[in-house]
Amino acid sequence: MGNSLFKFLCGKFRRPTHGDEPQPLGPHGVTDATVGVSALAHDIFHFDITSQVPDRLSEYVVSSKKAQANWYKKLLDAWREAKPPPKTPEEASRLVIRTLKRHQKADVEGLLAFYGLPLPHTLSEIPAAPSSRPEGVKYELQTLPVDAKAVADxxxxxxxxxxxxxxxxxxxPRGVHEAAIERAQARARKDYKKADALQKVIVDAGYRVISGPNNEETLARKYRIRLRGIDAPESSMPFGKEAKEELVKLVQGKCLKVYAYGDDRYGRCVGDIYCNGVYVQEKMLKKGLAWHYAAxxxxxxxxxxxxxxxxxRIGLWVSSHPEKPWEWRKERRNGT
Structure with a gap:
């Protein structure tokens, strides 16, 4: 796949250049801080071109070279499918563990040790997204990367x-397709007034033309998602700001998997959200930044x-009797 895949896999990492503060180099020739992720990305790229696994890997694992090649095939597919690909040692470790979960524990740990990645027992527990669609799910969404401004609370x-x-x-709708085409043509003519008017037509219909990192444009449908089963403090309530910030931290810049169970009375999609295998509602509850919406x-x-x-006594539970957000909303509707 050439250098484009290499840049995709490890474009965030580089060797030190003149003027950088000297840093100790790991076995793959990069700094200790980046050796795990960048070395794994490099070797996956190298395997894709040559079908060769690292020579020294056999010093860390017991399986044959043929078995090791099978691991790298699976890791290559998993890395391509990851949106976004791993950027931290923890994310890379979880990808390896998840991809090779049916293989010998000693081999998986040996592979992680070869790259200096965190071992399974050092990682905080994160539940995997369900392998099959849960009962009651009406449809599934795979989203584009989430903008921080898209998190309302x-x-x-x-x-x-x-x-x-x-x-x-x-x-x-046909009109949306046509507006998107006309908008692209208007932008090509530098008729930005016309392009903006067409974008408004698209937005009013529940869609948007979104620009990507390389200026590519994507026509996308808008969904408002209400996280199923939890109720976070409103923005002006204690811990409302912290709840929003935590949700931003969990989803910003990431593609989400949404299991949708239906719509609420406000037209929002009610669903379970998973982000890189993390069940978002669980994180919010465990951090004390949401109530279980038992009703x-x-x-x-x-x-x-x-x-x-x-x-x-985490988060909002530092208070013995925090106000329930549904009661807070009811009081304000009643003018009290």
Whole structure:
């Protein structure tokens, strides 16, 4: 696949140049801070071109070269599918562990040790997204990367889905398609007034033309997502700001998997959100930045995670009797 894949895999990493502060080099010739992720990315790229695995890997694992080649095939596919690809040692470790979970524990740990990546027992526990669609899910969304401004509060996000997605492609209104084409032509003529007017037509229809990092443009459908089963403090409530900031931290710049269970009375999609294998609702509950919304969702695991945060007096549970957001909203609707 040439140098483009290499840049895609490890463009964030580089060797020190003149003027950089000297740093110790790891076995792959990069700094200790980046050796794990960049070396793994480099070797995956190298395997894709040559079908060769690193020579020294056999010093760390017991399986044959043939078995090792099978690992790299799987890792190459997993890395390509990861959106975004791993950037930290922890993310790279989880990708390796998740991809090679059926292989010998000693080999997986040996591979991680070869790259200086964190071993399984040092990683905080993160649940994997369900391998099959959970019961009651009406549809599934794979979103484009989320903008921080799209997070309204601790339990609501606006996301966009590429209309090239099979679920979306057949449902785009003809007028939206035509407006997107005309907008591109107007921009090519530098008629930005016309282009802006057409963008408004597209936005009013529930879509948006989104520019990517290389100035490529994507026509995408807008969805407002209400996180199922939790209720975060409102922005002006105690811990409302912290809840929003935590949700931004979890999803900003990342592609999400949304299991949608239906719509609420405000037209929002009610769903479970997973981000790089992380179940977002679980994180929010365990950090004490959301209530279990038991009136609408009786899943016992949500109640358990809230109970654990209460017991640890984390987040909003530093108060013995924090105000419930649904009661706070009711009081304001009633003018009290």
């Amino acid at each position: 601790g339990d609501t996000i606006t996301v966009y889905v590429d209309t090239a997605d099979p679920r979306e492609s057949g449902n785009v 609408y969702d009786q899943r016992p695991e949500l109640a358990k995670w809230e109970k654990e945060a209460r017991a640890a």
